[in-house]
Amino acid sequence: MEIRHAARAFNQMTARLKRFVQDRTRMLAAISHDLRTPITSLRLRAEFVEDPENRRKIIETLNEMEQMVAAAMTFAREETADEKTRKIDVVALVEACCADLEETGHPVTFETGVEHFSYACRPLSIKRALSNLLANGLAYGGNVFVSVAGADDGGLWIDVCDDGPGIPADQRDRVFEPFFRLEASRNKETGGIGLGLAIARTAIRAHGGEIYLEDAEQGGLRARVYLPAPVLAHA
Numbered sequence: 001m002e003i004r005h006a007a008r009a010f011n012q013m014t015a016r017l018k019r020f021v022q023d024r025t026r027m028l029a030a031i032s033h034d035l036r037t038p039i040t041s042l043r044l045r046a047e048f049v050e051d052p053e054n055r056r057k058i059i060e061t062l063n064e065m066e067q068m069v070a071a072a073m074t075f076a077r078e079e080t081a082d083e084k085t086r087k088i089d090v091v092a093l094v095e096a097c098c099a100d101l102e103e104t105g106h107p108v109t110f111e112t113g114v115e116h117f118s119y120a121c122r123p124l125s126i127k128r129a130l131s132n133l134l135a136n137g138l139a140y141g142g143n144v145f146v147s148v149a150g151a152d153d154g155g156l157w158i159d160v161c162d163d164g165p166g167i168p169a170d171q172r173d174r175v176f177e178p179f180f181r182l183e184a185s186r187n188k189e190t191g192g193i194g195l196g197l198a199i200a201r202t203a204i205r206a207h208g209g210e211i212y213l214e215d216a217e218q219g220g221l222r223a224r225v226y227l228p229a230p231v232l233a234h235a
Contacts, residue, residue, distance in 0.1 A: 035069050083122040090117045090126065090227065091148050094158055097130050098146050106138055112148040117156050119230055121207050129203035132196040133160040133211075133223045140164035141220045154229030155209075163218035172213040176201050 043062050049055040091114055098110040137144040141162025149157045167175060174180050178198045201211045209227040216222035 036066070039066055039069065083124055085120050085122055087118055087120045088123050088126075090119045090121070090156060090158075091115065093123065093127060094130060094146065094148055097127060097134060101134060101138070101144075107143040108134065108138070108146065109143070110146045114148050114150050114156065117148075117150075117227075119156075119227065121227075122203075125203040125206065129200040129211075129225070130158070130160075132200040133225070136196055136223070137162035137164070137221070141218075143218075145216075145218065151226065151229075156227045158225040158227070160223045160225070161216040161218060162220040163216070164220040166215060166219065166221045167213060175213070176211075 039062055043059065046055055046058040046062065049058060091112055095110055095112070098108045101108045134144060134146070137160055141164030143163050145159075145161045147159045147161075149159075151157050176197050178195055197211075204211050204225055204227070207227060209225060212224040212226070214222045214224060
């Protein structure tokens with residue numbers, strides 16, 4: 001009897017926490033959406049500023065605000081995504097993401113020790129996570145090296161390594177926080193908005209996986225994505 005009561009209380013607490021997170025996420029999405037109108041209005045007014053230097057600085061600030069709003073909406077959509085789950089070959093998805101970048105001249109290499117990994121997931125969500133990790137590697141490193149390997153428990157490891165400056169060990173948890181950036185300058189050219197890794201971890205955790213940040217052999221950063229073994233069948 002006590003076990004049943006404890007289980008019921010735990011389920012109720014979990015449901016309340018889920019509703020709380022969903023409410024906060026919906027509020028973030030609503031605020032981000034509503035901010036687009038005043039930003040557009042300010043942009044129009046900025047065109048009438050006579051001083052060219054002030055006008056340029058105002059428009060640059062508005063552009064950054066617009067990017068932050070767009071990123072916040074992407075993050076909110078990821079938190080509440082209702083994309084249908086379907087079975088795909090994750091190895092093929094990773095290879096395709098790398099091939100797309102290679103075709104456009106980006107220094108990305110891919111290798112795998114696993115031919116196939118059939119997995120029931122939300123494909124666009126997984127692809128977005130991978131794309132964010134690849135973009136992060138390309139932003140900070142000159143080259144990105146991607147590898148796929150089977151995990152001992154039947155899951156899958158996806159490693160995204162770069163040869164950039166890496167991330168200090170005491171900052172690796174913080175970079176997953178929304179809007180946190182290592183650069184104090186908030187220069188969008190060097191560090192983006194600060195949501196890429198947060199979105200990636202949200203997507204991977206939603207599939208029961210995890211992302212770990214480590215030192216890469218090349219001296220940069222290694223982002224390790226773990227996906228658990230499929231429930232019904234192993235690849």
